[in-house]
Structures are given as structure tokens and as C-alpha cells.
Amino acid sequence: MNTIDKAKLATHYxxxxxxxxxxxLCVSHYLKQANIHHVVLEKEAELTHAWRSKRWDNFTLVTPNWQCLLPDYPYAGAEPDGFMKKNEIVEYLDGFIEKLNPPAILGxxxxxxxxxxxxQFVIETDQGTTLAKHLVVAAGGYHTPIYPKLSSSLPENVMVIHSEQYFNPEQIPEGNVLVVGSGQSGAQIAxxxxxxxxxxxxxxxxxxxxARFYRGKDVVKWLFEMGYYETTVKDHRYNEEVRNSTNHYVTGRDGGRDIDLRKFALEGMRLFGRFKDYKDGKLIFSPDLAKNLDRADETYNRINASIDNYLLxxxxxxxxxxxxxxxxxxPESEVTEIDLVAENIRSIIWCIGFRPDYSCFDLDIFDKKGYPQHNRGVTIDPDVTFIGLPWLHTWGSGRFLDVAKDAEFIATHITQQIKYFNKAMNSISPT
Known part of the structure; x- marks a missing residue:
């Protein structure tokens, strides 16, 4: 666990x-360089809490280590093309925190x-109130775990957890387990x-x-060289909608490999379509398993074909x-109902994502869905910025790759805003 000097909340920043x-923390790095008086407020008892407490034991990065480019602290280990494990990620972050020594208040x-x-922002906390000229929301967008609405209550003897609560197979009771969701977390937990x-x-x-590797190289490396990670939201064919897209499933485990759900099925894993409901002892699924598998494979082949074209x-x-x-x-057929008891399913892990919760921010910057309206992290109120969201600016945003670039841009914007404001205040002050 990182240690930060205890500090009391000041009256203003x-x-x-x-x-x-x-x-x-990346924004803090650049604000320190600019001598901007600031503070980082973290509700947990440690910085970078999610990496420590909301990842399973065998978690690894999906992107290679050379993409870990925190400001003035790039990955410097012996395996740049490898994938850091959970404990190695924490060690990397602790090194950055120690070097940065951010002005932070924990808990x-x-x-x-x-x-x-x-x-002029009034920021109320459980430790008092402070004022600020500028607000940076770096709380991410994964706040409230999503659980589906069910027609019937699940039996009490069935363990039900969300992906953020899963750590290892040993915590799962005897019997079979249903994993709902085949995104990155769901596929890797399965x-x-x-x-x-x-x-x-x-x-x-x-x-x-x-694919993890193709044509003799990590697919991420090919896509990086092809400029995919520099693709901005405005340049993407889906425009703003890309921010809601699901990440490709693949893994960095054991040096990195594909995740092939069809191969898992050959080895005994039972695959179903999208989960719909639990009713009268039955788990109900949509008849779309074949379509889901085919669509995932089409993306797999399309990415590889784009690499072929680039090489050519x-x-x-x-x-x-x-x-x-x-x-x-x-699949021989689309199974849409199974009996929970007959199949001996004793645990369910929901891997269907999170909803953002910005309810404490009483600001007129959100759209009807509660998502901040912004351009490269700068909201419609230029005194409020966001960072750490997927596709904040590019495909590399929200990852170790481009978070420093986003932070530098936002810190530069903040510095300019504060300078303009101070200059304006000085020009109208009485002499």
C-alpha cells in the first residue's frame, strides 16, 4: 500500500x-510542474485503489508493457513485450506515486x-468544505455495478457476485458457475x-x-504502427458512439494468447446466447449464440486482414x-433455457459492466444519459475537465498509453484558464 503524508483539507485551491x-495522478504531475496549487481527493484509503482491490488474482494487462507511459515514468522492466501481472502493475504504480509524491488526501x-x-466551485466532503477555481473529475466511469432485473429471486444457496468482487476460483463454492458477459472481464474470468x-x-x-499475435508480432504492436491508437473520436466511423463500445477480448496471461470461446466449448465449457432472465427456476437466454460467436470471429479476421493490407x-x-x-x-442448437438446480449452478458472476454515477456533481455539464459533454476532456464549462474515460480523445485514452498525453493537455488548459482569470481580475482591481 502506498503511503501519503496526512494533510487536512485547505480552505481553497x-x-x-x-x-x-x-x-x-498524471494531471497532478503536470500541475506540480506548472506550480499550480492543487489537491487530489481520493475516497479510498489508498491511491490507484481499483488496481489493488478490484482485479482478480491472475489479472494481467491486455496491452504490452511498453505501452505503460506514465509521465516521466515509462516501463523500464526486463519484458517490454510482456504483460504485467496484478502485483507488477501495483509495483509500477507505487514507483510512480513515490516519485510524484502528490498532494493527496485519502479516505x-x-x-x-x-x-x-x-x-468558483464549492466542494463539500465528509471532512469539510473547500473552494476551487477549477475541477478535474478523475473518478473514471465505472462506478455502479450493473445487475439485471430478474423475474424471480435466485435461491439463497446460489452465490451471486459482480466481476469486481471476483478474485480467484477458490472463493467459488462447489458446483458449476455461470459467468454472464463475454467482454474482457467476462471472457478472462471464464x-x-x-x-x-x-x-x-x-x-x-x-x-x-x-488475435494476440499475428504475422510474427503482437497485434497491438501492428495496430500501434498503423496509427490506430491515434484515432480520435471525431475521426472514428462511429463518432461519439464509439465511447460506448465494448473492448475486444484477448489476454496477456502466460505471455499472451487468443481467447477462443469455441475452443473452450470443445474442452467442456457450456456456451449460451445473451442472458435474458431467471424465472421459475429457469435461466433464460436469447437464441443468438451462433451470431455472437460469428460476429466476434468476423472482427478477429477483419483486424488481421487490415494488418495484411498494411504489410502489403x-x-x-x-x-x-x-x-x-x-x-x-x-453450436448444434440454440439452447435458450436451462434449469438452475438440474445443472448444479451454485454461483453466478455478473460481468455486464458498470454505470457511471456523477450524482454528487451538481453541474450543468451532463447529457440526458448522465454522461459529461466534453471535447478532449474539456466540458461545456471550461472550468470542469474529465480524464480517464474510454475514448476521452483517442483509442489510447483511458489506457496507460495515452493517459499522460490527455493529462498534459488538460493541465495546459487549466493553467491557461487560471492565468486568464487572474489577469482579468488584476485588470479590474483598484490601484
Whole structure:
């Protein structure tokens, strides 16, 4: 656990950063360089809490270590093309925190934020109230775990947890386990349980997948060289909607490999379509398993084809030839109902995401869905910025790759706003 000098909440700051994850800390780094008076408010007892307490034991990065580019603190280990494990990620973050020594207050909960004038925010906490000229929301967008509404109550002897509560197979009771959701977390948790010998039932969704390695190189490396990570929201074919997209499932475990749900099915995992309901002892699924698997494989092959085209256009030679993934398993039929007791399902893990909760921010900057309206993190109120959200600006945003770039941009914006405000105040002050 990181240690931070205990500090009391001051009466005012130039900038208050809400959230002590890597995104908020990166903003703090650049504000310190600019000599901007600021504080990081973190509700948990430690910085970068989610990496420590909301990841399963066998968690690894999905992107290679060389993409870990926190400001003035790039990955410097012996395996740049490897994938850090949970404990290694924590060690990397602790090194950054120690070097940064951010002005942070831990265990403080922000309860209400309102703007009462130009560049004047009133920030109420459970440890008092402070004022700020600028607000940075670095609390991420994964706040409230999503649980589906069910027609019937699940039996009391069935353990029900969310993905953020899963740590290892040992915590799962005897019997079979249903994992709902096949995004990155769902697919990797299903694999973790499967490799441990648990009988896994997996309810799939529309998550895409990609190869880990192709044509002799990590697919991430190819996509980086092709400029994909520099794609901005405005340049993307889905525009703003891309912010709601599901990440491709793949893994960095054991040096990195594909996640092939069809292969898991051959090995005994039971696959189903999208989860719909639990009613009268029955788990009910949509008849879309084949479509979900086919769509994921289409994305897999499309990404590989784009790499083939890139190599051809740039006359790049590799030892590995082009290939197309062919399905190793097909569902014989679409099973849409199973009996919970008959299948001996004794635990369910919901891996269907989170909802953002910005309810404490009493600010007119959110759309009808409660999402901040912003351009590259700068909201429609230029005194409020966000950082750490997926696709904040590019595909690399929200990752270790581009969080420093986003933070530098936001810190520069804040510095300019404060300078303009101070200059304006000085020009109208009596001599």
C-alpha cells in the first residue's frame, strides 16, 4: 500500500482533482510542474485503489508493457513485450506515486459539488468544505455495478457476485458457475475458472475479439504502427458512439494468447446466447449464440486482414503468412433455457459492466444519459475537465498509453484558464 503524508483539507485551491487513480495522478504531475496549487481527493484509503482491490488474482494487462507511459515514468522492466501481472502493475504504480509524491488526501468522500460564480466551485466532503477555481473529475466511469432485473429471486444457496468482487476460483463454492458477459472481464474470468477445472457456463454478448499475435508480432504492436491508437473520436466511423463500445477480448496471461470461446466449448465449457432472465427456476437466454460467436470471429479476421493490407502496402516482409480463422466448433442448437438446480449452478458472476454515477456533481455539464459533454476532456464549462474515460480523445485514452498525453493537455488548459482569470481580475482591481 502506498503511503501519503496526512494533510487536512485547505480552505481553497486553484484545482481540486477528484479521484486518485493513474489519470488523476498524471494531471497532478503536470500541475506540480506548472506550480499550480492543487489537491487530489481520493475516497479510498489508498491511491490507484481499483488496481489493488478490484482485479482478480491472475489479472494481467491486455496491452504490452511498453505501452505503460506514465509521465516521466515509462516501463523500464526486463519484458517490454510482456504483460504485467496484478502485483507488477501495483509495483509500477507505487514507483510512480513515490516519485510524484502528490498532494493527496485519502479516505475523503466528495458529497456535493456546485459552482457559485466564475471559477468558483464549492466542494463539500465528509471532512469539510473547500473552494476551487477549477475541477478535474478523475473518478473514471465505472462506478455502479450493473445487475439485471430478474423475474424471480435466485435461491439463497446460489452465490451471486459482480466481476469486481471476483478474485480467484477458490472463493467459488462447489458446483458449476455461470459467468454472464463475454467482454474482457467476462471472457478472462471464464478462462480463469475453466483453467482451474471448474465447470463454466458462459452467457455471451456482442463483444468483439482479436488475435494476440499475428504475422510474427503482437497485434497491438501492428495496430500501434498503423496509427490506430491515434484515432480520435471525431475521426472514428462511429463518432461519439464509439465511447460506448465494448473492448475486444484477448489476454496477456502466460505471455499472451487468443481467447477462443469455441475452443473452450470443445474442452467442456457450456456456451449460451445473451442472458435474458431467471424465472421459475429457469435461466433464460436469447437464441443468438451462433451470431455472437460469428460476429466476434468476423472482427478477429477483419483486424488481421487490415494488418495484411498494411504489410502489403508498405512492402513489409514477415516470416509468418496471412491466415484466416476458421471456427473449430459450432453450436448444434440454440439452447435458450436451462434449469438452475438440474445443472448444479451454485454461483453466478455478473460481468455486464458498470454505470457511471456523477450524482454528487451538481453541474450543468451532463447529457440526458448522465454522461459529461466534453471535447478532449474539456466540458461545456471550461472550468470542469474529465480524464480517464474510454475514448476521452483517442483509442489510447483511458489506457496507460495515452493517459499522460490527455493529462498534459488538460493541465495546459487549466493553467491557461487560471492565468486568464487572474489577469482579468488584476485588470479590474483598484490601484
Amino acid at each position: 486553484d484545482v481540486v482533482i477528484v479521484g486518485g487513480g493513474q489519470a488523476g 475523503i468522500n466528495v458529497t456535493h459539488v456546485a459552482k457559485v460564480g466564475k471559477q 478462462e480463469d475458472l475453466h483453467l482451474a477445472g471448474k465447470k463454466v457456463y458462459l452467457s455471451t454478448g456482442d463483444a468483439p475479439r482479436c 502496402q508498405n512492402n513489409i516482409q514477415t516470416d509468418a503468412s496471412a491466415s484466416v480463422y476458421e471456427a473449430v466448433w459450432q
